[in-house]
Amino acid sequence: MERIYLDYNASTPLKEEVIRAMEPFIYDHFGNPSASHWAANKASSSLEQARHQVAQSIGAQTEEVIFTSGGSEANNFALKGVFQSLRDRGNHIITSKVEHPAVMNPCDYLEKQGAQVTYLEVDEFGQVDPEDVENAVTDETILISIMHANNEVGTLQPISEITAIAKKNGIVMHTDASQSIGKVPIDVDQLQIDLLTVAGHKVYAPKGIGALYIRQGTPIEPLIHGAGHEMGMRAGTENVMLAVGLGEACSSSTSTSSFHQIEEIRQLRDKFWERLHRLLHGQLTLNGHPDERLANTLSVNFPGFTGEEVLRQIPEVAASTGSACHSGNVQLSSVLKAMGVEEHVGKGAVRFSLGHYTTEKDIDRVIDLLEERVLQRKYQDLKMND
Missing domain, CATH: 3.40.640.10 (Type I PLP-dependent aspartate aminotransferase-like (Major domain))
Structure with missing residues (x-):
């Protein structure tokens, strides 16, 4: 795999x-x-x-x-x-x-x-x-x-x-x-x-x-x-x-070359966000500050899903959720709760965090996996209305 x-x-x-x-x-x-x-x-x-x-x-x-x-x-x-x-x-x-x-x-x-x-x-x-x-x-x-x-x-x-x-x-x-x-x-x-x-x-x-x-x-x-x-x-x-x-x-x-690479990671993360946003027809929402944020971090909410459901469908991808499921009830993290993220939104939170070994090919593949296994069925009606 x-x-x-x-x-x-x-x-x-x-x-x-x-x-x-x-x-x-x-x-x-x-x-x-x-x-x-x-x-x-x-x-x-x-x-x-x-x-x-x-x-x-x-x-x-x-x-x-x-x-x-x-x-x-x-x-x-x-x-x-x-x-x-x-x-x-x-x-x-x-x-x-x-x-x-x-x-x-x-x-x-x-x-x-x-x-x-x-x-x-x-x-x-x-x-x-x-x-x-x-x-x-x-x-x-x-x-x-x-x-x-x-x-x-x-x-x-x-x-x-x-x-x-x-x-x-x-x-x-x-x-x-x-x-x-x-x-x-x-x-x-x-x-x-x-x-x-x-x-x-x-x-x-x-x-x-x-x-x-x-x-x-x-x-x-x-x-x-x-x-x-x-x-x-x-x-x-x-x-x-x-x-x-x-x-x-x-x-x-913390070398100069390493910080140059961080800027490349930022560009890769922003490309990831743009493609996800397009894929979900503007339904995806961002957690965290749009600008004053770590260059590698992308926390997003998948509407209609729990974060756990999203990641379960793409086991090849290691990422984290922003909520926990206890006895069938989704509980937001203390961070999302403090930020005022509504439960029905934040239950779909997934944090993708990139690093020095992340490639553009990795991002392309994650987008493909999400489209094939997660979004194709759920958002078919949205695509038809596009």
Whole structure:
């Protein structure tokens, strides 16, 4: 069976250069990077080189990058660490209703520990209004956490404007940039971000590795305590092989040539949208901002279907739905619900997310499959009225 992968926002394949960079650490460089003998030298220097590569990809200082087990740990580290460090100063956190569960669930946990959390509404495109952020600030606010780009619909948030509000009020600012690295240029100094999350398997690196950028001077308590690994910020012997993979992935995915390819992906995505829109005679609707959106992300609603029904008919295609079916009832995702998407519309949501290995032939084939197996019968009456 032919296979077409259009779920890059869920996870990316490893790039060839990432595999090559990691390979020596499978066979040869097994030493503990914290040891002081010859077997540790290569491991230690490679770990720091990887740290430098991650830092360079976001405009940070090398010592401001802490390796984690992934984006979820980095988000937990940011939220719980700041709350523990600043809870004597205040207990209020501001976030949004469209955050990833790796932010929403730690916030829920912190509420049980005494935190007060404000979950901001978003507009129909999934964007937070900076004015709502400013209005939510109180004397007790210690942390604002707003994602850089939404994983489900691709909408980019006005992070610079939100960060300016945080800086003006002396509030720590965190953004989950798991979906953004390699798709959107990011400079932590330009954004004035204090904390930023990186997830390896969204940027052509392995699963099980990520990083948290921590601006020097940011008050934060370590999440994992033990020995003094990661400059005392994250105990546990580092996984050098995966860190090397993340470093190489961040470096290659944020190169000039890589960003040129992102523009090619945008053009391919827009062609995909135009052809789908034509195919469904204008009945298809878009989720997310039409312009301020990740170049690779296309979340659309198929009228008269559930997303699950659509994907079941095209098993060759790996993509995601925007709803879940429980006991025959379709439930919208929290993101679509927060955006005000009506249930009868959003139940047909499918997210197609493209990547560096997506080709025009892939898109052509998906269009053909949708027409042959899904749309031909359902929209025959529409075609006759064309």
